[in-house]
Amino acid sequence: MDRTLPVPPQAPARDTLRILDRGHGDLIQPPDVEAFRAWNRAKSKRLVDKRMSEAEAVRRFIKPGDYIGTELYGTVRCPMSLVHEIVRQRIGELRVAGQGVLELDLLLGAGLVRALDITYIGLEVYGLSNCLRREVESGRVERCVEWSNAGIAWRFKAAAMGVPFIPVRSMLGSDTLKYSAATVIECPYTGAPIALLPALILDVGLIHVHRSDASGNAQIDGISGFAFEMARACKRLIISAEEIVETEVIRRRPDRTTIPYYLVDAVVEAPFGSHPGEMCYRYARDEGQIRRWVEASKDPATTAQFLQTYVDDVPDHRSYLALFGDDHLEKLREPARGRPE
Amino acid sequence: MSDPPYNSSELLICTAARLMEDGTTAFIGTGIPMLAAALAQRLHAPNLVPVFEFGGTGAILETLPLAVGGGCTFNRAVAASGIRDIVETAQRGFVEYGFLGGAQIDAYGNLNTTVIGEHDHPKVRLPGSGGGNDVGSHAWRTIAIMPHDRKRFVHHVDFITTPGYLTGPGARERTGLPRGTGPYRVVTTLAVLGFEQVSKRMQLLATQPGVTVDEVAENTSFELLLADHVGQNPPPTPEELRLLREEIDAEHLYI
Helix, strand or coil: CCCCCCCCCCCCCCCCCCEEEECCCCCCCCCCHHHHHHHHHHCCCCCCCCECCHHHHHHHHCCCCCEEEEECECCECCCHHHHHHHHHCCCCCEEEEEEECHHHHHHHHCCCEEEEEEEEEECHHHCECHHHHHHHHCCCCCEEEECCHHHHHHHHHHHHHCCCEEEECCCCCCHHHHCCCCEEEECCCCCCEEEEEECCCEEEEEEEEEEECCCCCEECCCCCECHHHHHCCEEEEEEEEEEECCHHHHHHCHHHEEECHHHCCEEEECCCCCCCCEECCCECCCHHHHHHHHHHCCCHHHHHHHHHHHHHCCCCHHHHHHCCCHHHHHHHHHHHCCCCC | CCCCCCCHHHHHHHHHHHCCCCCCEEECCCCHHHHHHHHHHHCCCCCCEEECCCCEECCCCCCCCCCCCCHHHHCCCCEECEHHHHHHHHHCCCCCEEEECCCEECCCCCEECCEEECCCCEEEECCCCCCHHHHHHHCCEEEEEECCCCCCECCCCCCCCECCCCCCCCHHHHCCCCCCCEEEEEEECCEEEEECCCCCCEEEEEECCCCCHHHHHHCCCCCCEEEEEEEECCCCCHHHHHHHHHHHCCCCCCC
């Protein structure tokens, strides 16, 4: 082999790559980048009005057995109105990228999840997730494949890049890797072991944003979690937004757009769409309602009661918010004010 | 002996805060590390740069977030980006300290936050890695904070969620983890521990106020190495406790 560059001292002196280790975990969603390209080519690039209700978006774009993902961090910017609707329609057998608190807890509590690429499901300050425990310890969630938080974000990044894997230095040496679907190889440039994480292409992604126009040009204020990467790693993407704005508002500050319209299939207007989670600069967490869920989730019967009251007995997000009342919601805005324009 | 004028959370927070250096970067999670960072910023480390994994860099910790991505994690921050940028920054070597917790820790500082029992048929399913594995892989020095008892300080963790020194000297480097990284301190309700240079095993550095060396050993399942001189930590000062109770966590959410 003709080498024109000097060989670094540690590079392996052979022409085949050596696989050092492989995780035992299933590759729940294999990274078919060619199919993804073809899918993206076929997607409409027209700037059309994609507004619809939660009910229509969920009915049209999510089906049983789909691989879905929600983008959020902790109880911040959770797509709760969309998740309520998935529960309302009882779309089950879902495979889920598991980084979450309230919304994945609801899906688990409703028994809709069969397989997890899991990084963190818990209740943060309130401790372990009761629903995760019940569903995994009983075997109703059939597969738990382990990753780190950045591992999942990097898997989305690989999909967003349009490549089948990404080399990273997280997860090495741990049981997290052993129970993942990662592969460790000897790096062809340094000779050191490096983890390859498979791209994760979602059937459906759900992201809640601060504002979007009718066609799905979406902007997020504050930290962006992994919205940029995940939005680009979805076959279908449902956006819910606190506020729908004119496209001219987007065009005035295009540098603020995290998610361009051509990625988006549905746009749902959902003020307080993250409730009882928070939305930076707009409203704070509803601590009382979060505690109500934490308590209810401790037992299957009270979990079912909670879902009945806050999901099944209300036909849509507007009726859900009416359970709390304007005065109560307005108070949640108070601690979140103060964003410099 | 009468009860001390502080509880175990306050003790952990004050002990951890004293380990936070001014003018450096530290991965901060919610809970005790967050309170410790807020306390350190008000005392000896006004230029501590808290790094929150979901995107906040350099926040001024005036109020407490309950969520790892809450608005306070980028309050008056110098940058608000996302998780990938933050962990890539750590992967490039920019983040000095990382604070961790866990249900179990072993003598090499390996941490478990994934399962108790077998992975595929767990007795208790815990949350999983979250950012723990990333912090434990990339921060130069990690500090674990946990209550101290035999159930937590075990011979073998049921699952290595976050790598410590794995099986001993050189093991991290052999698996490809960044060179020169690893566990630095373990702050507990009974002691502050470090890791012996050669064996990379946990070593008792100092006991908490009123705690004896024997008590620490009795509450540890594995054999504990002792530093040549085992110190005694001073108790939380009245000023530390005042700041914690009146300013940092006035609503007593954590303390």
